[in-house]
Amino acid sequence: MTSEAEIYDLKGLNCPLPVLKARKxxxxxxxxxxxxxxxxxxxxxxxxxxxxTENGHRLVETQPQSGGHRFLVERGA
Known part of the structure; x- marks a missing residue:
């Protein structure tokens, strides 16, 4: 399942930019x-x-990474 996921690099961005860019x-x-x-x-x-939670997407997995985190999100309907 995770092999089909795209990767969106939001490293170096601070709140609220990661969420705003993820939304778009x-x-x-x-x-x-x-x-x-x-x-x-x-x-x-x-x-x-x-x-x-607020936008109807499913957080499938969270992984700590060196210097940050990685989140696998499934787009909701």
């Missing part, structure tokens, strides 16, 4: 599409899950 990118994707969001913003661990 996901809006252009088909429902059910998978997108890895790679961030270095420490607030992303709060912001990305909240964004998913």
């Amino acid at each position: 990118r996901l809006a252009g994707m088909a429902p059910g599409s998978l997108l890895w969001l790679e961030t270095t913003d420490p607030l992303a661990v709060i912001d990305i899950p909240a964004f998913c």
